[in-house]
Amino acid sequence: GAGVSQSPSNKVTEKGKDVELRCDPISGHTALYWYRQSLGQGLEFLIYFQGNSAPDKSGLPSDRFSAERTGGSVSTLTIQRTQQEDSAVYLCASSLEQNTEAFFGQGTRLTVV
Amino acid sequence: KQEVTQIPAALSVPEGENLVLNCSFTDSAIYNLQWFRQDPGKGLTSLLLIQSSQREQTSGRLNASLDKSSGRSTLYIAASQPGDSATYLCAVQTGANSKLTFGKGITLSVRP
Numbered sequence: 001g002a003g004v005s006q007s008p009s010n011k012v013t014e015k016g017k018d019v020e021l022r023c024d025p026i027s028g029h030t031a032l033y034w035y036r037q038s039l040g041q042g043l044e045f046l047i048y049f050q051g052n053s054a055p056d057k058s059g060l061p062s063d064r065f066s067a068e069r070t071g072g073s074v075s076t077l078t079i080q081r082t083q084q085e086d087s088a089v090y091l092c093a094s095s096l097e098q099n100t101e102a103f104f105g106q107g108t109r110l111t112v113v
Numbered sequence: 114k115q116e117v118t119q120i121p122a123a124l125s126v127p128e129g130e131n132l133v134l135n136c137s138f139t140d141s142a143i144y145n146l147q148w149f150r151q152d153p154g155k156g157l158t159s160l161l162l163i164q165s166s167q168r169e170q171t172s173g174r175l176n177a178s179l180d181k182s183s184g185r186s187t188l189y190i191a192a193s194q195p196g197d198s199a200t201y202l203c204a205v206q207t208g209a210n211s212k213l214t215f216g217k218g219i220t221l222s223v224r225p
Contacts, residue, residue, distance in 0.1 A: 035215075041217075042215055042216070042217040042218065043215040045212045048211070056211070056212060091157065093157070099144040099145055099164075099206055100162070101147065101159055102213060104149070104159075106155060106156040107155075107156050
């Protein structure tokens with residue numbers, strides 16, 4: 001596809017379950033970002049991948065959150081033992097290389113019940 | 114630590130008005146600044162990217178300016194239309210291999 005693709009678009013899970021969110025960046029883009037947007041809040045940075053460099057994980061809110069990027073392409077954000085405060089829209093973005101225009105996916109709306 | 118501020122949080126204008134949205138940032142050593150639009154329940158759409166060496170960028174009815182030394186950017190929207198109603202966010206990238214730092218956005222409503 002032409003844009004950043006995220007799946008699923010919506011996810012409802014029970015408290016305590018693990019969830020995996022997927023991001024397919026634009027082909028050839030070396031930089032990939034994950035952000036979270038809670039209701040009425042701004043965008044909260046989670047993690048940033050750039051090429052083969054070590055990812056910037058400084059935004060991950062707890063050790064329940066992890067992310068990986070396989071083969072420099074697809075990325076998966078995993079949340080273990082989900083809590084109600086994890087409910088938010090999780091947004092992924094990619095850019096061709098560092099410091100270039102970032103393009104966002106439509107997001108995954110996560111609801112923890 | 115970079116902080117990005119967008120004031121006011123909300124703005125309502127009549128159709129046809131020219132308007133300016135403001136963005137300020139605390140650390141002027143940025144690599145670039147990007148303006149985005151977000152419609153309710155949707156992701157972010159990139160509008161304009163200004164590199165640190167540039168003063169402005171234009172796309173259709175939109176013009177974004179950057180004054181690095183004062184830590185400010187403005188997004189000018191000419192002849193506003195109801196379809197321009199959305200939340201507008203600015204984000205800066207500070208340093209190589211760095212994340213985007215976002216403001217909280219300005220929710221614009223253009224009244225017919």
